[in-house]
Amino acid sequence: MMEKMIFGRFIPGDSLVHRLDPRAKILFVFLFIAIVFVANNAITYGLLIGFTLLVVFMSRIRLYFLVNGLKPVMILVIFTFLLHILFTREGAVLLDLGFMSIYEEGLRQGIFIAIRFLVLVFITSILTLTTSPISITDGIEVLLGPFKRLKLPVHELALMMSISLRFIPTLMDETGKILKAQMARGSDIGSGPVKERIKAVVPLLIPLFVSAFKRAEDLATAMEVRGYRGGSGRTRYRQLNWRFKDTASLLVLVALAGTLWYFRS
């Protein structure tokens, strides 16, 4: 169950997407999120799908793996799709079931929103799958750099982020372990009425919190004994390099925006 999850996971690789500067990739994702909202008809949504598939292909991550790992998200997508179908009452009636009917506009909206959702999830997952958590935080720290003037603790924020990202897999492993230990003692989280299931979460969460706090304390001690004093005057071991391909990737996105703008109705 846990091992199929791909949120926040990083798959090392050597594709073009992997080698892009993390700053470029983060900007790319934010620009892309804005661009998605430009699309408003079949051609433009088609272009978005095509573009997303191209990015997936270039990252050399197997589409099957991606789709499989995003199954939990699919439920959300289907849910929003159904909401639109059921509650939009515009355009011609496609299907009349008596107690409710499906309208043309509802179907159209439902499909478009679902595509928008999927495309966003895919692109953001590609970001985390092809960029190590450390590079992502490095990128964010640099991108947020200007806000230091406004007294925003950028370095500390970046550190907090990298620590949380770093511990996602650890906590997942731990959850798995504790889950197994409690299952061996007869607790059954996967079945039974909802009330029982909620009760069964307690023996899982308490040990998890206890160990997370213990771990945080150990980590703080370990950082302190090695003389960590925060961001001021700290040099970097990993240097970020902005290359031509990073500029190019953003230009491609601008071109996509232009094309979408041209074809939108």
Place this chain on the structure above:
Amino acid sequence: MDILLRQVGYSYAVDTPFEKRALTDVSLHIPSGSYTAIIGHTGSGKSTVLQHLNALLKPTEGAVIIGDRKIEAGVKAKNLRDIRRQVGIVFQFPEQQLFDETVLKDIMFGPLNYGVPEEEASRRAHELVEQLGLPKEVLGKSPFDLSGGQMRRVAIAGVLAMDPEVLVLDEPTAGLDPRGRREIMDLFHQLHIQKGLTTVLVTHSMEDAARYADQVAIMHNGRCVVTGEPGVIFADEEQLGDYRLEPPRTVRLQRHFEARTGLKLDGISLTEEALAKNIALALAEGRDSE
């Protein structure tokens, strides 16, 4: 209860880029009432085998037969709770699984889950706390107020309280002080004999394997490479070396003694007591022949 692993293979995270093979073609018979030690160096697949013994993991190849239940690769198994009640597992660092307000409630968690009546569960908790050498007062305390060693004992009590027929132990004494180690291992052995348990011990300690087990299985690179009696397995130093293991301290001491004195001891010594006896015998014989 008999447990049989038949050509079991297991891979983690099948169908993802993280797929990792953990077990290949593992066949192992754990007869009812036996004390089996599974040894092997780190990463050899010991802990993965252990999780098959109560169907926490289902084999991706082959089959595991637990009592009269068969868990087969590719076949959906239902109603595993019965198996899990009969096969109790003490995981590595089991104190991490404590969660309830009081030690008493925590120990009763397992039995209550399996439908044991409250008074009976409470009776078992009181009895076990005593058996494990904990003061009676701890029953009313929060498990998080105890020392590490006491938490370990409480967690072990939580598993024993389910009254399992098969007891699976994964490094149950790792990180304890030497005295506590010995006490807990002796207790497991005592229960093994008293209650006629089938015990499986996964361990790094060759001394524990030699002292308590009547069957030893060596795991190496996800395969079960050798099974046999401890007396035979620990006598073959070359084979142990092949699997990056070494004989228990008593055997090593015996070899040094033999090399120094030129006397040959009878058989091999799996416990300190046996070693002392063998040395005494050899010395007495040596004196007689002079």
